[in-house]
Amino acid sequence: MSIVSEKSQISSAEDLANTLDSINGVSSSVDKRSSGTQIRPVVKLMVSPESWRGVAESLYSDYGVDYCSMITGIHWPDSKDKNWEIIYHFLRTGVKNPPHSEGVVQPIITNNSELTGSDVPLEIEVIIHLGDTRNPSVASIQDIWVGADWNEKETWDLVGIDFEGHIGMRRVLQPHETPKGYHPLQKQHKLRYHNFQEMYDDAQGFKRKTVDSERVK
Amino acid sequence: MAEDGQNYTMFSSRMLIDTVGDTTDAALQASGLRDIIGVLAGRIFNWGQRKSLFPLHLGIKCCALEMAAAGASRFDAERFGVFFRSSPRQCDVLLVNGPISKKFADPIVRLWEQMPEPKWCIAMGECAISGGPYFQSYNVLEGVDTVIPVDVYIPGCPPRPEALIDGFGKLREKIIRIGAVPSHSRTDSIAPIILGDEQ
């Protein structure tokens, strides 16, 4: 049975967090989340936007973080300490190409319960805060992890956060003809029928208004 | 009559067809056979149209899996003459089974226009009827009937395959009633059929 051992995963997470804390512009911690039978440690890094590119390159080359999972952009118009937040999720998987001998590939079957140190799979969360700006922008990591490519396109498409150095930025989920500057997940855009009263004349919702003012035809 | 560059012979096929057609038409009209043939042909075509509805092989969202299950062996829509075709030029029915986003509004209208008359449209599932759970979305049209005339509505999220087959049955009854009226001139007096709405 090859489930990762909780102790070695927690200690590996704490090692990584301590090592990364020494980098300029990074403050790291280990978040212990519970899910089912084991505790799940997540290495949480708060990175300043100027040092993000350097940190990303060193994560890839020195610390073996090889998988970019998700990039989330959040618009906080009312928050005091941040206006835009970008959250990256990475995994350190330790996946290598399986070796082959005499023309036959030997699949790599790791026994996860025996992994220790920097072989243990880990989850890394990177949070970047941006101040009040009309053109939020962060360095792109498209060339380090190709998995970030479409994630960045989607973040720009829906939230409006630009990625410097990203080649081939385009609308990827909305139609290509969407007007420039329209990013629906920003908080000033409301949903259709956001207020219940827009749709109905009475509180229970039986008498529909005759003219639906925001109907898309 | 004949212009420069055209075939000079009087028996060019276009003129021959027109002449023969006109004389036959006049003869049938005179003998009263024309009406009988018209009614018979209309009935035969109507029988053929409603017994062999070929929907388009279009799977938009979840209702497409129920459409596939309806075509599979447990529910078997094919015994009712329903056979999915991949090209819109060969189809009778456009089975819309998912929400229409702004990006897909143009292609679905083009698919509808590519289908030859007589054609019908079935809106399957809540998303096609009114936008469904996504009626508030910035990218979803509130129902496919904002862009295409719909004949039968099948509610459900997703409707069971039996409901889809019943929807085809209701469409058959509608075809008996209205015949081959072209799709753009089916007025609201022929009320749209909503499954489950019978008394």
Place this chain on the structure above:
Amino acid sequence: MAEMWISMGPQHPMTHGLWTLKVKVDGETVVDTEPDLGYIHRGVEKICESRDFTQITTYCDRLCYASANTWSHAYIYAAEDLLGVEVPERAEYIRLVAVELQRLASHLMWLGAYGPDIGNLSVMVWCLREREMMMDLLQELGGSRMHYNFPRVGGVKRDLPHGFAMRARHKLSLFLDRIQEYESLFDESTIFLIRSQGVGYAKPEEMINHGVSGPNLRAGGVNHDIRTSHPYSVYSELDWTPAVERSSIKGADCYDRYRIRVEEMRQSASLVLQALDKMPGGAETYHEPGDAKILAKAPSRAPEGTSGSHHFEDSRGESMFYIAGGGEGRGKMPYRVSIRSPMFITIPYASKCMIGYKVADIPAIMGSFDPCIGETDR
């Protein structure tokens, strides 16, 4: 020779779902590809910002409609991380039964759609017949054929029905007999072997850099599985190992991706049977909905500043939810729900895998990666 762009889609019998694959061909060879997604983009992430935590479960079922339970459970684990809820053990076992049955049904749907891509039409009706068996079991659990809304924050909505364990064991043993027929239908067919072996090579290191995970990755000969690397639920209590395929030197081809899904189907069946045996309290006891053994009390508000995330082994890869609390209704609704879809990242990679092969290999390669456009477009 002149090169030209061909557009496959959005309405196309090969693309499983609604998307366009623009292919640049030089004669019959594929030179470049460009996928075009977004035809069913519903803006689920925006809609979820004005829905309760319980109401969002209905949207997550509809994200990937072929594999609905895995998505609603992925969301529920993230919501429980955000709200800080401890789930009772029996509920975890019931969730595992639902998730693995759903994974089985999803792989059967894939196999039923992959056969016609290659040209084998009879396997589609066979696999859909098996899928109907699994959907009957899931209908008993969840109430409807496709979108179940099965998990609740803190547990599950209802216990296993009376006699469910007996019916599940019977149907799964039937399935395990029949899967051998389907394997032989494919493995003994020369046409299938020619069309799927040697096309669409993909190497694990490249796949990891591109963000591909799940069965597509394990077909390359590495056993990276979220259920063992970052364990959640009660997978650590059962006796199983992730399925791995021995690929060829150039990487995993379509045949390996087919074989690994068949292995995963067998493994899901055995996981369900083990979970039914090991369930605390026994699989035959029935608790009323809302009983503390299957549903824990959960707070319904998440204040601003909190966040929860969870990643989950979906039938197609690693899916992830990130929920930021503090939205409308003084925290009753999330501020932002962010969804990671494995197929959104795999489809551009699969499009790259096609370069160099013939046009006739496009359905084989695309189908073997198991695209499901519902989760891609969110």
